[in-house]
Amino acid sequence: MLRIAFLHFHMLKLCFFIFLIYWVKSDEEEKCPEFTDLNIGNALSGTELQVQLLLYTRENPNCSERLIEHNVAASGYLDTSKKIVFVIHGFRPTGSPPAWLGDMKELLLSSEDINLIIVDWNRGATTVNYIIAVENCRKVAEILKNYIDQMLVDGASLDTIYMIGVSLGAHIAGFVGQKYNGKVGRITGLDPAGPSFTQQPPEERLDRTDAQFIDVIHSDTDALGFKKPLGTIDFYPNGGMDQPGCPKTVFSGLQYFKCDHQRSVFLFLASLKRRCNIITYPCDSYLDYKRGKCVDCEAFQPMSCPVLGYYADRWKKMLIPKSSPTKAYFDTSDQDPFCMYNYLLEITTWNKGTRRGFIKVKITDYAGNTVESEMNSEASTFRQYKKVKILTGFYQDLDKISKISLTFSTKTLIGPKHKLRILQMRLKSLNNPERLQLCRYDFVLMENTELTFKPIPCPEKGT
Template sequence: MFHSAFQRFPMLGICFFTCFLACGIKADTGKKCPEFTDLSLPNALIGTDLKVQLLLYTRKNQNCSENLSGQNLTTSVYLNVTKKIVFVIHGYRPTGSPPVWINEIKNSLLAKEDINIIIVDWNRGATTLIYPNAVSNTWKVAEILKNLIDEMLENGASLDSVYMIGVSLGAHIAGFVGKAYSGKIGRITGLDPAGPSFSGKEPSERLDHTDAQFVDVIHTDIDALGYRKPLGNIDFYPNGGTDQPGCPRTILGGSQYFKCDHQRSVFLFLSSLEQKCKITAFPCDSYMDYRNGKCASCEALKTLPCPALGYYADKWKNHLIEKTPPMTKAYFDTSDKKPFCMYHYFVDIITWNKSSRRGFIRIQIADNTGNVTESKINSDAAVFHQYRQAKIFAGFYMDFDNVSKITLTFSTKNVVGPKYKLRVLQMRLRSLSNSERFHLCRYDFILLENVETSFRPIPCHEIDV
């Protein structure tokens, strides 16, 4: 039957033979792509002994890793030590499942650069319900990584080309490796470094800004699982470093209630790789100062452009030369979902009222197609003095090239007492996210308390003021 079929359809025979040969080779060699260890809750219940896989990916083997563990690097098929070497190190795994972001970060990094990516899989050792057991394994993982880097150096690698991205406990592992080389490795990025068991520890026992030539850190859960104080050359505190927009605020959110804020640091880093929009951060002493617009310009600090979050944060390195110590805190707000961008504006208001007024301004902007967005930044009350400019800091989830309508609402938030009004001589809307955009103005109008006032703005340069 098969013989007659092959006679009638010769290509069928060729395909069958090719498939048989390919299957036979795979069966004979027993080769399969090494994969990240996939465990489950029962493994966490009984605990796991440390076992590390070092999974190498390059553009030549992007979908099938090469396991460097226990291998003589001279026999590696894909490792090229003349290129940048990026280590991605995960953290504590209480349920044993692989990190949901692991493939995305690998693919995004390879899309950016032709590099070596080594996924440090220490899931066996990180999977346990007893958190201190995982903490104690961090030093052991760091020792394994040092041995690998030593071998790479012997084969021609440079410490300058080593870049470590560590998540939670992985951030401290990266720090331990950096200490072993006296801070001479190229860069460390800490994504919400773990706080429990590390808060209050000396720099020798945690990630520190001296652990690499450049250390950048994103803090997203400083009131729970993350580390509160600065650890790097530049420390980013999105939304103040605590409650992240879009994350559950109650336990009704299930497991996301516990991990969403902590995990947001990774997704912000991924967003910086995708570059679908620009996330602007502002060097500042505190989140409150940032929200009140006291730091919403990098011009005064002579640090243009403002520091970039995530993958391109190392461009800030040039601004640290004269700083002692070379450390900076930067704050910004984000939206509640990818790509997480917030678009920053200043609304400058000059009033005529003889008596000073204290209050809040709610700001909305709209475009010609009917899209409307409202400022999500809640700053302190502004004080409006006669003929003096008051600056209101605003941040929107959407940005419009052409703002067709602005809506302002003045409020003192007093429940009792008289209602006030503001006589506005000039209002100016200026974009901080796009400084080249025209400033938009409106002149001589009244804001009644708790009443929305909408108007069409005009470019400021068209009026002689």
């Protein structure tokens, strides 16, 4: 009997303990609302649109405050005198929260004292039917306008509103901007969705007139992204497709479909980490950029060439109407922080006949560190006394170069080996244009034979 009573007592204690854990957990969940976490089952059955706005500030960086739709003024953390940044996700075919969301929150708050609002429309974006998610975009924009209207009444300014939209989220940001006649301060579009939007007129998608400043990163223009320019300035990493480090075949599974598309987000996050500035080059085409035709940043002084990401708005092209967008191209490495250290190699030859081929570059510093460039994707044409510009890049930056190695190749497997007679070679750092330019004169490159030499400082211009 005593044993039964003892067991009952311990069962009661266990039940109370479980209840206490559940009550505390429920209380924590109530105190710290989180992004909606769904699964593939929800995607298969479909979800009704629900939108919640989760506010984070430096005062509550780890515990969000859910804004009340019709009483935003009741917020305990929203400070309308500060910048208000909205982050809007896109299509969620599996229902899980975006993998990048936590980093986005932490990095934005550490970069600037802002009101950060995560727009959670996972219920409405989670579906296997992409068209339903597309149709919900306009509805989400209408709901966001309701919130923003209340913020404006409470003292906020459209100038300080900044919307970061990913994929479908970029078009949602555009729809919101339309509702305010383009007076919203800034919109960043991270690989705006292409399917269902590519053939649409400006009023049915993100457009450069939707905000005072719009920067767009296009990383998957041949599949899930949007190819044509949409902003004040449009960035095309690696030409806008086939990002380095991403799978090349369908056998890699889900990553094959989303890696290029998501790269825009990770490039933006890299800009917040400030490990290096990703410098970009305004140009008419990726091919012209690769041929070294658009790498003179001095042409844009005093602003120089634009940098990618969060700080892109520090570069604004002067006296350019919104109808004339700027396209900027650049190459990246295959992993975070994605920086490529670019050099311009200028070569003047004195061969009587024309030569076509590639030049591979290695540089070595005084500590013995060596980095090798990728071969230029386009063959260069070398003509007598004509200067040829070759853009080359390295994954690592070497400050003081002691040796340069060049290899000339025509990539032909048969036939005689060729020589390239060099009248002058000049190597210039594009990331650090203040560095000494390095030269070498009168030497011969034998095909497929590496030549290593010590460069000398180039003479100053005009001397």
